[in-house]
Amino acid sequence: MASFVPTSADTLEDQRLYTRARLTEVACLDCLATVGVKKNSEHHTSIQWTAEARAHCPELSRRANGRDSHYACPRMIASIEAAVREDRIPIGAEDGY
Amino acid sequence: MSDTRYLDRGTPPERFARGWHCLGLATAFGDGRPHAVEAFGGKLVVWQDSKGEINVLDGYCRHMGGDLTQGTVKGDEIACPFHDWRWGGDGKCKAIPYARRVPLRARTQKYPVVVRNGQVLIWHDVEGSAPDLDILPPVLPGIGTDEYTDWTWEVLDVPTAHCREIIDNVVDMAHFFYIHFAFPTNFRNVFEGHMATQFMESTGRPDVDGAGYGDEGLMLKSEASYFGPSYMVNWIHVDYKGFETEVVLINCHVPTSDNSFKLQYGVCVKKPEGVDDATAEYIGKRYSETFKEGFEQDVAIWLNKAPVQNPLLCEEDGPVYQLRRWYEQFYVDRADVTAEMTDRFEFEVDTTKANEFWQEEVAENLRKKAEEESRPADEAAAASSSAMTNG
Numbered sequence: 408m409a410s411f412v413p414t415s416a417d418t419l420e421d422q423r424l425y426t427r428a429r430l431t432e433v434a435c436l437d438c439l440a441t442v443g444v445k446k447n448s449e450h451h452t453s454i455q456w457t458a459e460a461r462a463h464c465p466e467l468s469r470r471a472n473g474r475d476s477h478y479a480c481p482r483m484i485a486s487i488e489a490a491v492r493e494d495r496i497p498i499g500a501e502d503g504y
Numbered sequence: 505m506s507d508t509r510y511l512d513r514g515t516p517p518e519r520f521a522r523g524w525h526c527l528g529l530a531t532a533f534g535d536g537r538p539h540a541v542e543a544f545g546g547k548l549v550v551w552q553d554s555k556g557e558i559n560v561l562d563g564y565c566r567h568m569g570g571d572l573t574q575g576t577v578k579g580d581e582i583a584c585p586f587h588d589w590r591w592g593g594d595g596k597c598k599a600i601p602y603a604r605r606v607p608l609r610a611r612t613q614k615y616p617v618v619v620r621n622g623q624v625l626i627w628h629d630v631e632g633s634a635p636d637l638d639i640l641p642p643v644l645p646g647i648g649t650d651e652y653t654d655w656t657w658e659v660l661d662v663p664t665a666h667c668r669e670i671i672d673n674v675v676d677m678a679h680f681f682y683i684h685f686a687f688p689t690n691f692r693n694v695f696e697g698h699m700a701t702q703f704m705e706s707t708g709r710p711d712v713d714g715a716g717y718g719d720e721g722l723m724l725k726s727e728a729s730y731f732g733p734s735y736m737v738n739w740i741h742v743d744y745k746g747f748e749t750e751v752v753l754i755n756c757h758v759p760t761s762d763n764s765f766k767l768q769y770g771v772c773v774k775k776p777e778g779v780d781d782a783t784a785e786y787i788g789k790r791y792s793e794t795f796k797e798g799f800e801q802d803v804a805i806w807l808n809k810a811p812v813q814n815p816l817l818c819e820e821d822g823p824v825y826q827l828r829r830w831y832e833q834f835y836v837d838r839a840d841v842t843a844e845m846t847d848r849f850e851f852e853v854d855t856t857k858a859n860e861f862w863q864e865e866v867a868e869n870l871r872k873k874a875e876e877e878s879r880p881a882d883e884a885a886a887a888s889s890s891a892m893t894n895g
């Protein structure tokens with residue numbers, strides 16, 4: 408069913424670049440969750456979860472659908488920081504993505 | 505092959521989003537008359553029956569197309585002004601005063617209604633599904649009690665833009681500086697399921713005279729979540745020169761066509777201690793006016809911009825593509841909603857460099873301003889009139 412439809416094939420490539428490119432897998436040091444991480448700079452972080460990873464995370468599962476479900480899981484953040492320290496996540500953007 | 509970036513305007517969806525849409529405050533419909541609400545490419549009729557229930561039907565009579573919004577409430581039904589057919593809130597024709605019997609097929613489009621936090625919400629789904637009560641916006645504790653002021657409510661017409669423009673705001677860090685005159689110092693997004701959230705901390709710019717958020721003394725901590733495609737709750741902690749206020753802002757909209765929508769917003773303020781009710785209501789009104797300026801700043805942009813299906817982003821921008829991927833779930837059949845659209849996604853925007861550049865820009869503006877003010881008045885006037893002849 409047609410929704411917002413691009414009129415150029417390049418737009419599909421842009422969608423892929425911005426949402427999927429350069430994601431590095433990071434496994435949580437405390438649970439079985441593995442997420443896709445991108446860091447365009449030291450202060451930037453992009454975290455892509457899957458339903459499977461989400462189900463593994465005890466911290467996020469503990470929170471009901473309330474306002475606190477927005478906050479990041481501190482263990483996952485710590486795991487990402489550890490990966491950064493170990494140079495496992497390339498830092499820097501490629502032409503804005 | 506040219507290196508010029510192509511601006512893909514895309515084509516807007518042929519349908520309206522699935523989900524809960526807010527039509528306004530329940531009190532606005534409580535006078536026993538039919539009310540017309542423009543929505544989803546047509547018109548709806550809204551009325552309250554004798555039991556206090558609010559009913560919403562398609563605005564046009566299935567008999568000969570009479571305009572039900574110009575009809576009369578008779579008993580609990582809406583009576584058409586053309587031939588007096590009586591329609592119930594369940595969508596069935598209950599009576600035709602001049603007929604032996606009512607045709608069995610006399611059913612019209614009805615919209616399931618829930619009144620929540622004093623607001624009327626209706627369920628819209630082109631697939632005709634049952635209303636999903638699990639994804640209603642949350643009940644807001646304390647609102648509707650003496651703890652908070654009453655809702656203010658305003659409507660802004662946006663006649664020439666798709667409502668995705670207002671959704672894009674969720675991730676648009678930089679526009680807060682240029683359009684709303686604030687420094688967004690912290691900015692974070694989380695999308696998951698039917699919710700999309702923006703966290704922001706900001707302070708007003710000292711180089712512009714208070715419009716919207718642009719007031720140097722204004723420090724905001726804002727948490728804003730869309731619950732579905734059109735209804736946002738924005739919890740705002742305001743520190744205005746040391747005076748702290750808890751504000752709840754509802755920002756919602758109803759699409760009226762594939763290129764127009766009505767933006768609505770309402771404000772409640774937690775009554776500050778030691779402040780009487782009248783003053784608290786006044787504070788609520790003032791916040792409503794501040795947000796009005798803010799929304800008008802956005803609307804002015806939308807009415808003139810082009811739709812963009814392929815935004816070109818820089819490193820300081822928020823996750824526009826991921827937000828739109830999330831938004832897409834409301835425009836496809838339920839069976840076509842993919843995991844990617846609803847999977848949790850988090851994005852922390854790096855605001856450090858941007859704020860460094862902006863601080864410099866603002867300092868420079870303040871320096872120029874001070875320079876102009878220290879110049880003798882006639883010299884300044886001469887300079888500005890000669891500037892005008894050059895522009």
Ligand code: FES
Nearest residue numbers: 565568570584587
């Ligand atoms: S058109 Fe409504 S009663 Fe005839």
Ligand SMILES: [Fe+2]
Nearest residue numbers: 673679683802
């Ligand atoms: Fe805005």
